[in-house]
Amino acid sequence: MSVHPDPDVLAAVALGEHPAPGVERHLANCRSCATDLAALRRLAADLSAMEAAEWLEPPATVWAGIQRGLGTGPAPAPAVSPAAGRPRWLPLALAGAAAAGVLAGVLGARLWTPATEQAPAPQVMASTSLATLDDQRVLGEASLVRTPTGMELAVTTEPLDPGSGFLEVWLINTDGVRMVSVGVLADNTSGVFSVSEALLGQGYRIVDVSRELFDDQPTHSGDSLVRGELAV
Amino acid sequence: MEPDGEAEARRLLAERLRTGSADALAEAFERWSRLIYTIAVRSLESAADAEDVTQQVFLAAWTGRHTLRPTPDALPRWLVGIARHRIADTLAQRYRGGRVLEAVPEVAATSAPDLAERLALVHEVDTLPEPRRSVLTMAYLHDCTHEEIARRLDLPVGTVKSHLARGLLHLRRRLEGSE
Secondary structure (H helix, E strand, C coil): CCCCCCHHHHHHHHCCCCCCHHHHHHHHHCHHHHHHHHHHHHHHHHHHHCCCCCCCCCCHHHHHHHHHHHHCCCCCCCCCCCCCCCCCCCCHHHHHHHHCCHHHHHHHHHHHCCHHHCCCCCEEEEEEEEEECCCCCEEEEEEEEEECCEEEEEEEECCCCCCCCEEEEEEEECCCCCEEEEEECCCCCEEEEEECHHHHHCCEEEEEEEEECCCCCCCCCCCEEEEEECCC | CCCCHHHHHHHHHHHHHHCCCHHHHHHHHHHHHHHHHHHHHHHHCCHHHHHHHHHHHHHHHHHCHHHCCCCCCHHHHHHHHHHHHHHHHHHHHHHHCCCHHHHHHHHHHCCHHHHHHHHHHHHHHHCCCCCHHHHHHHHHHCCCCHHHHHHHHCCCHHHHHHHHHHHHHHHHHHHHCCC
16 A cells, blocks of 8 residues: 555645546545545535625623623523513514414415425424433433424433533444434533434434543443433 | 644633633633624524524533533534524424414524534634635635636745645644544
């Protein structure tokens, strides 16, 4: 096997330059360089497709709200929750119409979408309790929710101890061998993760929360804290 | 591999945030709040909801700081990841609020993950050091030829090509981590 080409050379090839014969031969035989080249080509394609962005500056109240939040303790709530009723995202005139009930329905349907495009409200497809492996203590639960934008896995637990690392959520295949990471339980008690329906269809149904170390090892540590199987 | 001071600065910033520095949070806000807020405004089409989401993202980053990996790419990726979840939550709240009819076209029009990824990429290009930023912007946003870029920036064509190649490697490291 010839020596790996310089990253600059791979990048130039990804940008359309014809590789020298030696480089071309190497790329045909070296999986690692071919993988790198493919990733660089994808990125170049993304760059070619990008549009200029107008960056919007958040108003000063946002940072002020964060500072207030920092002062109030370890788990501060934002100043205003988006759950709080008022539909602020509607233009005022339409908010008025919304108050008029039926009219809003008719108006909304006419203005924005034909009835066939309406997505269903989020729907819980399956859920399971999450229990410790040794003594089956229930410490949390996981739900699979179908939302208009795709499947989500919502995990909530009692505060779990990440030790010196962090908590990672996995979907383990019912074959007991294969598994995929779905994300990090950032605050050690809850998280919502996008998951693909195809994955669940292939048997990845066992929700597992493990304790991982900051060791750059992407594989499961083997240190599972809780687990539960979704009956899909 | 060329030295990347920005990568080291980001790694240090993540490390400082992880150990509880409020200054580090302020610096992260200074660097990435425009990205997060813009993603939120364009996904939610509501300034008020976008303000809430932006606030929640940085507060969540603070409360979850212990879980942050101190690598150069971890912090922006993590912030964008939290933003996606909060945006999805906000959209879900709208549905639960019985405003399905009104909310549907927005969801259909702005598929949040793609938008977030695209904006994160543009943001990285916008924060590249000069003249690399101008070279990439002219090449990719304005479809200029290498020769045009060379003429307008008064650089040799070979230098333009080298900025494009190294810019690509640079962005890959920032977006995907040091693989």
